[in-house]
Amino acid sequence: MSAFLNIIIVGLLLGGIYGLVSMGLNLIFGVVRIVNFAQGELVMLGMYGAYLSWYLLGLDPYLSALVVVPCLFVLGVIIQRFVLQPLQNEPSMQIFATFGLLILFQNVVLAITRGTGYSVHSDVSGVVLSIGDINVSLSRLFVLVTVIVVAVGANWFLHSTMYGKAVRAVTQDRRSARLMGINVELAFMLTFGVGSALAGLAGVLLAPIYTLSPQIGGNFILAAFAVVVLGGLGSVWGAFFGGFIIGFIEAFAGYYLSPELKHAIWFLVFIAVLIVRPGGLFGIAGAEEVGLREQD
């Protein structure tokens, strides 16, 4: 029984990690309609940002979020304004551009670090809360709490503020939104900025858990794409619950079946969901096709 409970906790904490990494990706996909291949690299940059703040300023990695998250917001705005906006009418070129950014970020970090694995220290990262047989590392608990706060916050923002409503309007129909006086380009820039800032936040919170390498973003991004498609494209709650579903599947399959099979099993579930609900579990039916519809 305690093993079972333990696995539930493991799945929950892992789901938090997946959810947090997917949130920004899903926002960008939902609003700007770009599959951002460089999202994992933005997470990676967030991790190295935490390392740099720790190394140069002596900041605890969790405090470095105050520096790193705004930096990534600005980076996101710059990417949208100067790389993606000029390609606005060529969706496939935009995808290639994000792929180019992926290669660029990876290789720049690689050139600087020469590929040595770095680690970030926080006083928190070694703390473990034990309840009976169940051990919860505090750094993973932080991730879980953050993903809940971010999901609730994003949901409130999108539904209860004027800016949020503008973003939703742009998501639903760019042309009508423009006719209503919404600055679509600005909405895109801010959304990409927020999506990139969320990746930065994920990077900061994950930095104390992993050994940093320039390629680490790739380890998250495959799972994040699965989470986004499974949960529902463009839906905040989709990324949130999708993360937990993948987390639970991985924890249970890994423990009870075999760690070798866990990825195969979550992709099996992923394919099954796609067949039954192509829009994802929480997505609006047909949402997956909007990107192909004539826009603007």
Place this chain on the structure above:
Amino acid sequence: MMKLTRRAALAGAAMALCLTAGGGASAQETFKVGTINPYSGPLALYGGEVNRGYELAADAVNKNGGILGRQVEILKGDATNPQEGIAAVERLATRENADAFIGTYLSAVAGAASETALNYNKLYWDTNALATNLTERGLPNYVRSGPYSVSFADVSIDLILNSLAAKLGKQPGDLTVWLEHEESVYGTSIAEHQKERLEAAGVKVLGIGAHSYKSIDLTDSVLRARDANPDIWVQTGYVPDGNLLLRTARDQGFKPKATVFVGTGDTKETLEAMGADGVEGLLVVSYPRPDISEAYGPGSKAYLEAYRAKYGEDPIAPQSMAAFVGFKIMASAINKAGSAEPEAVSGVLGSFDEPLRTYETGFGAKFDENKQNQRAYPTVIQWQGGKQITVFPDDAAGDNKMVNIGN
């Protein structure tokens, strides 16, 4: 005016020709060794480190008259993947007239580069690649002087049977082990060999766990091992998964009586991830380090001094000493053969019969029919107070003692 110019041009061309010819002649006076390693990209750190071993060996060989009476010159060939390995060998063999090749710790690059070297009928001497199949190919120009994956697996088992069992106060028949490994052919082949040898000795293997070294989470792997409650936990993999396993084991309160890592876990990367307390007592099977005893590795202290004198720091990784020894064995093989032709060098390999503990790394030299050195073994370090201390085999450890195992 026109005539003059033409004459001047002719003279210039003639001079240039003379210079090239002269340059060619003087270049032939050196013995050129192409060193294939990653010198750029994510793996450059260790590539450069291996090359330092070659440079130190070239210095030593040159002091003793060089190779075939010629001074040794090192030509670097950058190769981070097999395609680049092929290109580097082609460039060095054709444009730079390399006489022989030596390389690298990347098995895939070693495989491709050695086949290309064969096209030019050049020797490819391997000092640091681990894949078993490299020598099993039976390539006529391929020789390996260093340990390979089976040697690493063997030493991890020797450690368990000849040292840890007694320290834990157990007979092999009462000992329990969990084998964890990364799931590619590297980790899998080592784990299979370990299982075979452990079971032959009567040790109970409670389970074998495989994982991807790119995994986001290894709690499942750690919990499976923890719930099996083994005496000894053995892991074969890379740096990222090794670090994550150690972190997760700490978080999950998994404290086996002994933890043995094979291949990785002995570098600064693991120390920084876990802190000195986090790695305390961890045993790692890896390349022999310069702190091995003089009795085990004669000249290892002198090697360390030469390294410090040339580079102004301590070795970044132990791989360079195996590279250093490998280069020296290659030089003596070519000198013995009187030629760097693969056929001639292969012909004299059979005459090598140096016992273990001959070279700085404790290697001997005895080549089997696939030209694999059968007397090259890794050693075992233990993390003690944030330092890597050689603790096994006993005669390599010298005065060093294993701590925290079986109190």
